[in-house]
Amino acid sequence: MKGNQVTIKDIAKQLGVSPSTVSRALQGHPDISDETKRQVNELASRLKYQPNAVALSLKHKRTRIIGVIIPEIVHFFFSSVISGIEDVAYDAGFNVIICQSNEKYDRELSNLNTLLAQRVDGILVSVSKETIDYQHLQRVVAQNIPLVFFDRVAPGVQASSVIIDDHYSAYQATRHLTESGRKRIAHFAGPQNLSISLNRKEGYLKALQDSNIDPDPSLVVEADNFEKARMAVLNFIQTGNLPDGIFAVNDITAIGAMKTLQKQGIRVPKDVAVVGFSDGRFSAITDPPLSSVDQHGYEMGIIATEMLLKQILEDVGNNSIETRVLRGDLIIRGSSKI
Amino acid sequence: MKGNQVTIKDIAKQLGVSPSTVSRALQGHPDISDETKRQVNELASRLKYQPNAVALSLKHKRTRIIGVIIPEIVHFFFSSVISGIEDVAYDAGFNVIICQSNEKYDRELSNLNTLLAQRVDGILVSVSKETIDYQHLQRVVAQNIPLVFFDRVAPGVQASSVIIDDHYSAYQATRHLTESGRKRIAHFAGPQNLSISLNRKEGYLKALQDSNIDPDPSLVVEADNFEKARMAVLNFIQTGNLPDGIFAVNDITAIGAMKTLQKQGIRVPKDVAVVGFSDGRFSAITDPPLSSVDQHGYEMGIIATEMLLKQILEDVGNNSIETRVLRGDLIIRGSSKI
DNA sequence: AACGTCACCGCAATCGTTTGCATAAAAGAA
DNA sequence: TTCTTTTATGCAAACGATTGCGGTGACGTT
Numbered sequence: 001m002k003g004n005q006v007t008i009k010d011i012a013k014q015l016g017v018s019p020s021t022v023s024r025a026l027q028g029h030p031d032i033s034d035e036t037k038r039q040v041n042e043l044a045s046r047l048k049y050q051p052n053a054v055a056l057s058l059k060h061k062r063t064r065i066i067g068v069i070i071p072e073i074v075h076f077f078f079s080s081v082i083s084g085i086e087d088v089a090y091d092a093g094f095n096v097i098i099c100q101s102n103e104k105y106d107r108e109l110s111n112l113n114t115l116l117a118q119r120v121d122g123i124l125v126s127v128s129k130e131t132i133d134y135q136h137l138q139r140v141v142a143q144n145i146p147l148v149f150f151d152r153v154a155p156g157v158q159a160s161s162v163i164i165d166d167h168y169s170a171y172q173a174t175r176h177l178t179e180s181g182r183k184r185i186a187h188f189a190g191p192q193n194l195s196i197s198l199n200r201k202e203g204y205l206k207a208l209q210d211s212n213i214d215p216d217p218s219l220v221v222e223a224d225n226f227e228k229a230r231m232a233v234l235n236f237i238q239t240g241n242l243p244d245g246i247f248a249v250n251d252i253t254a255i256g257a258m259k260t261l262q263k264q265g266i267r268v269p270k271d272v273a274v275v276g277f278s279d280g281r282f283s284a285i286t287d288p289p290l291s292s293v294d295q296h297g298y299e300m301g302i303i304a305t306e307m308l309l310k311q312i313l314e315d316v317g318n319n320s321i322e323t324r325v326l327r328g329d330l331i332i333r334g335s336s337k338i
Numbered sequence: 339m340k341g342n343q344v345t346i347k348d349i350a351k352q353l354g355v356s357p358s359t360v361s362r363a364l365q366g367h368p369d370i371s372d373e374t375k376r377q378v379n380e381l382a383s384r385l386k387y388q389p390n391a392v393a394l395s396l397k398h399k400r401t402r403i404i405g406v407i408i409p410e411i412v413h414f415f416f417s418s419v420i421s422g423i424e425d426v427a428y429d430a431g432f433n434v435i436i437c438q439s440n441e442k443y444d445r446e447l448s449n450l451n452t453l454l455a456q457r458v459d460g461i462l463v464s465v466s467k468e469t470i471d472y473q474h475l476q477r478v479v480a481q482n483i484p485l486v487f488f489d490r491v492a493p494g495v496q497a498s499s500v501i502i503d504d505h506y507s508a509y510q511a512t513r514h515l516t517e518s519g520r521k522r523i524a525h526f527a528g529p530q531n532l533s534i535s536l537n538r539k540e541g542y543l544k545a546l547q548d549s550n551i552d553p554d555p556s557l558v559v560e561a562d563n564f565e566k567a568r569m570a571v572l573n574f575i576q577t578g579n580l581p582d583g584i585f586a587v588n589d590i591t592a593i594g595a596m597k598t599l600q601k602q603g604i605r606v607p608k609d610v611a612v613v614g615f616s617d618g619r620f621s622a623i624t625d626p627p628l629s630s631v632d633q634h635g636y637e638m639g640i641i642a643t644e645m646l647l648k649q650i651l652e653d654v655g656n657n658s659i660e661t662r663v664l665r666g667d668l669i670i671r672g673s674s675k676i
Numbered sequence: 677a678a679c680g681t682c683a684c685c686g687c688a689a690t691c692g693t694t695t696g697c698a699t700a701a702a703a704g705a706a
Numbered sequence: 707t708t709c710t711t712t713t714a715t716g717c718a719a720a721c722g723a724t725t726g727c728g729g730t731g732a733c734g735t736t
Contacts, residue, residue, distance in 0.1 A: 007721095017685075021686075032683095033683075050451065050454055052457060054722080054723095055724090058692065060691085061691070074414065074421050075417075079412045079417045083438065087438075095435055095452060095456065096435065096437075097433050098424065098435075099428075099433075100421065116388055118433065285623075286624065346692065355716085357694095359714085362695090369713075369715075371715090374715085389692085394694085396723095397721050678735100679734105679735085679736085683733100684731090686729080687727090688725100689724100689726090694719100695720090697716105697719105699714100699716075699717090700714090701714085702711100703711080705710070705711085706710090
């Protein structure tokens with residue numbers, strides 16, 4: 001905003017016409033003579049005139065900006081989603097403002113307020129792990145500002161969303177373990193206020209039930225990162241409670257489990273089979289390669305943005321709520337092969 | 339921008355005062371009576387009034403937005419940088435608009451233009467692999483719009499930057515290989531129009547020289563991704579030209595090389611030692627874990643943003659050009675241990 | 677000569693907010 | 707009482723662009 005960019009007035013002054021004329025000339029309005037248009041366009045490009053998007057936003061009451069609130073950018077899944085969002089937005093002539101909540105409620109709230117202050121045309125949200133109060137999101141919906149959730153939704157908030165079929169995917173993953181003969185399957189779960197974590201656990205439990213295996217509560221632990229997985233595995237070993245299969249709520253947890261098992265001389269997959277969730281770029285490069293559920297982050301970003309753009313452009317607001325459920329793809333690799 | 343947000347005028351009308359009074363009351367201006375202030379503030383918070391950032395931007399000729407142009411978000415290194423940028427910007431009350439160039443010149447140019455149209459207060463750029471013409475960036479500097487490069491700079495453009503000491507880091511990595519007795523060390527290089535690639539190659543060559551090893555041109559190949567690394571390794575094997583050490587321009591290339599070697603029954607690190615560059619979150623989870631140079635992406639994002647904010651807030655423009663060189667840390671893991 | 681038509685252009689309001697200046701009323705001073 | 711000061715408020719311009727409406731010549735038509 002420094003360099004005193006040239007405005008329509010500058011052009012007008014130099015040409016001795018009014019700003020209105022310049023504006024219309026630039027838009028090819030029929031009222032303006034060809035000669036004037038030529039002069040205006042020539043000067044505009046010579047001065048490298050660029051319309052001030054801020055002024056246009058104010059005038060038109062739309063910014064052509066969509067805001068994104070994401071827990072953490074440095075996760076492969078989330079950065080894939082952003083990539084999808086960015087691509088669709090770019091093609092539609094929209095810009096993207098990214099905000100990280102860092103999994104904190106306070107920051108999520110603050111992010112939301114700045115996005116609203118910026119008068120973004122629509123908002124994409126994946127709620128933080130910490131968030132249990134959803135009034136701020138409710139408010140957005142109440143104001144009829146286009147809002148679409150992706151991956152992590154806020155229960156009770158009437159808005160569109162695109163999510164993974166966590167229950168189904170977890171079911172598949174667990175069934176894969178039972179069908180390859182595993183009997184004592186552990187689950188490393190995420191925080192249970194997050195519906196995705198809950199659904200994955202329930203998918204796991206359902207799979208056990210359908211396989212006629214009694215769920216063992218001691219095999220379900222809350223562990224959703226490398227270190228917690230390490231501790232959980234060590235605990236299993238110490239208490240002589242080692243499972244023969246592990247289904248983890250995400251890949252890094254699965255990898256933490258796998259590495260720890262191996263370090264303790266336990267073979268993967270022979271002694272313990274491991275399956276992760278939300279296939280990252282590097283799931284395939286562990287040894288053995290990690291079986292996982294591909295969450296299709298890029299695709300999710302695309303779909304969420306398309307849904308949001310539809311709401312924005314068709315001006316339907318939150319009247320037409322739509323929930324898109326993507327099917328995760330279980331990718332079986334070495335960590336769970338028989 | 340839909341929901342007809344409440345404005346200062348709405349408050350003014352309801353209270354029977356002028357907009358100016360409301361504005362001043364909200365700012366705590368001493369001219370306004372305590373009673374009026376109380377009323378205004380009370381109503382404002384009751385109506386959930388949020389100042390329109392667009393109008394403020396227009397008025398103040400600053401947006402408190404910084405624009406970022408980044409090659410690809412889905413790389414751990416780049417997403418770490420973004421995370422650093424975001425954190426610093428947030429603390430300073432700035433928003434961040436992210437644009438991906440996808441390593442394309444055209445898109446980089448287009449990104450830059452939209453950022454300029456949005457009148458961002460400053461721009462952070464890491465140039466795309468494809469970019470060889472730097473006029474667009476030159477223009478930004480000429481207009482005295484704050485600009486800071488990170489990681490990948492545009493040669494000849496007089497702007498601040500924060501980079502890794504690629505030459506030094508590559509030197510260290512290669513020396514590590516020579517010092518552990520490797521004699522035939524290959525380099526998998528990136529595109530040579532990118533200074534980072536060039537510098538890494540030169541650091542590699544210098545290290546060979548200082549170790550009294552004659553560089554073998556047949557051991558320097560252009561390969562900067564998984565697949566190219568695979569082809570290069572297969573080619574080495576076919577031509578009976580297998581090196582005993584590989585220094586790759588980035589981690590994914592190193593991993594591609596390592597996996598291919600292993601698949602062909604060649605042991606890592608015993609037969610061939612491998613070192614990568616720009617330590618990713620998953621470098622440590624390969625088997626063997628990959629030696630690599632930690633590029634400190636998060637820190638780079640922090641520093642670049644601090645430099646940019648300084649330029650913006652102190653209004654120094656591009657008069658005070660500063661180049662910060664971060665030192666990469668060679669992290670020796672199993673892939674290159676003797 | 678008087679009028680209508682058309683091509684071309686400018687005025688002014690508008691978006692939401694800030695801010696220099698003027699102004700009104702109230703209070704104090706002479 | 708009259709003038710000055712203080713207190714509290716409003717007016718209007720400005721930021722950069724758009725746009726409805728009105729205006730002005732140059733024509734052609736009768």
